[in-house]
Amino acid sequence: MKYRKLGNSGLKVSEISLGSWLTYGGYVGDDPAVRSIEQAYDLGVNFFDTANMYERGEAEKVMGKALSAYNRDSYVLATKVFNKMGEGPNDRGLSRKHIMEQCEASLKRLGTDYIDIYYCHRYDPETPLEETLRALDDLVTQGKVLYIGVSEWTPAQIVDAYAIADRLLLDKLIVNQPVYNMFNRYIEKEIIPLGLSKGFGQVVFSPLAQGLLTGKYRIGQPIPADSRAASKNWDEKRLNDAALQKVEQLSRVADELGIQVSQLALAWILRQSNVASALVGASRPEQVTENCAAVGIELSSDVLSAIEAILQG
Numbered sequence: 001m002k003y004r005k006l007g008n009s010g011l012k013v014s015e016i017s018l019g020s021w022l023t024y025g026g027y028v029g030d031d032p033a034v035r036s037i038e039q040a041y042d043l044g045v046n047f048f049d050t051a052n053m054y055e056r057g058e059a060e061k062v063m064g065k066a067l068s069a070y071n072r073d074s075y076v077l078a079t080k081v082f083n084k085m086g087e088g089p090n091d092r093g094l095s096r097k098h099i100m101e102q103c104e105a106s107l108k109r110l111g112t113d114y115i116d117i118y119y120c121h122r123y124d125p126e127t128p129l130e131e132t133l134r135a136l137d138d139l140v141t142q143g144k145v146l147y148i149g150v151s152e153w154t155p156a157q158i159v160d161a162y163a164i165a166d167r168l169l170l171d172k173l174i175v176n177q178p179v180y181n182m183f184n185r186y187i188e189k190e191i192i193p194l195g196l197s198k199g200f201g202q203v204v205f206s207p208l209a210q211g212l213l214t215g216k217y218r219i220g221q222p223i224p225a226d227s228r229a230a231s232k233n234w235d236e237k238r239l240n241d242a243a244l245q246k247v248e249q250l251s252r253v254a255d256e257l258g259i260q261v262s263q264l265a266l267a268w269i270l271r272q273s274n275v276a277s278a279l280v281g282a283s284r285p286e287q288v289t290e291n292c293a294a295v296g297i298e299l300s301s302d303v304l305s306a307i308e309a310i311l312q313g
């Protein structure tokens with residue numbers, strides 16, 4: 001495993017990190033979930049991601065329990081707040097009340113005294129940003145949260161957050177968590193340049209486009225019964241012929257390099273210096289092993305050009 005600094009902070013995270021959305025506490029049973037987390041840890045993954053709303057807290061419980069086998073200082077644990085957790089008017093968003101209460105609830109479910117990275121899962125237009133940032137800063141002062149981050153905020157929202165933190169001398173965000181993969185590259189235009197100039201890193205989710213970039217889905221072939229596409233919450237439009245054809249072409253590039261297309265997709269992401277970690281999901285330990293083996297694969301400019309031609313084609 002290799003480790004990168006998260007933005008300008010002193011925190012070092014593994015180039016591959018493991019998340020729990022839909023999987024742990026969800027469509028993946030507890031046994032393969034725990035074995036996947038153990039496999040990741042054994043391969044040097046030190047960065048684990050969850051959120052309060054994943055399976056209504058169940059993902060936090062599974063992840064917290066599996067990680068309790070290890071020294072707390074040996075891994076970086078991230079969770080998130082924003083999404084709806086109940087029916088009441090204060091059961092969602094980024095108000096001081098909801099943040100403080102959800103932080104306590106997450107700590108309890110995770111079975112830990114502190115969260116390494118606490119993300120605002122989305123921007124909350126109904127709460128003054130200053131209220132949110134002050135609440136997060138208080139959590140850092142209390143030692144319940146070590147670093148703060150955001151997920152899928154616009155460049156303007158991030159710039160506002162920096163300006164307020166500068167003015168009020170509050171703790172600044174060190175990380176953004178956006179989607180990024182060969183089929184969704186929107187962050188290349190503004191978010192990555194902003195990260196480089198402000199000093200925050202990107203931890204990118206769905207780097208394998210939820211499994212599409214592993215080659216498991218093929219034109220004219222049935223969807224594997226044990227895959228995410230066969231589970232609930234899957235948007236069928238994702239498996240369109242145009243995307244599947246590109247994956248086939250990318251698989252040929254990977255074949256020539258003697259690697260898997262999933263590894264090509266992850267190495268392609270890690271070519272970006274502002275990306276600190278590619279945040280994968282895994283339904284079984286073998287996937288973790290395959291994904292971690294992408295670390296250290298350098299793609300030549302010829303290979304990058306070939307990939308670009310396929311993606312633009």
Ligand code: NDP
Pocket residue numbers: 018019020021022023049050121151152177204205206207208209210211212214216226227228229262279280281282283284286287288290291
């Ligand atoms: P991926 O793109 O890595 O997709 C993961 C899924 O692909 C796995 O569950 C598995 O599904 C399949 N897969 C992974 N590796 C392999 C492999 N080597 N071979 C074959 N199949 C493989 O990421 P996710 O979409 O799961 O997102 C990763 C994490 O990012 C989440 O767990 C969460 O922590 C975070 N996230 C954050 C969001 C946010 O808003 N901030 C939104 C979404 C995710 P299967 O075997 O079932 O087919």
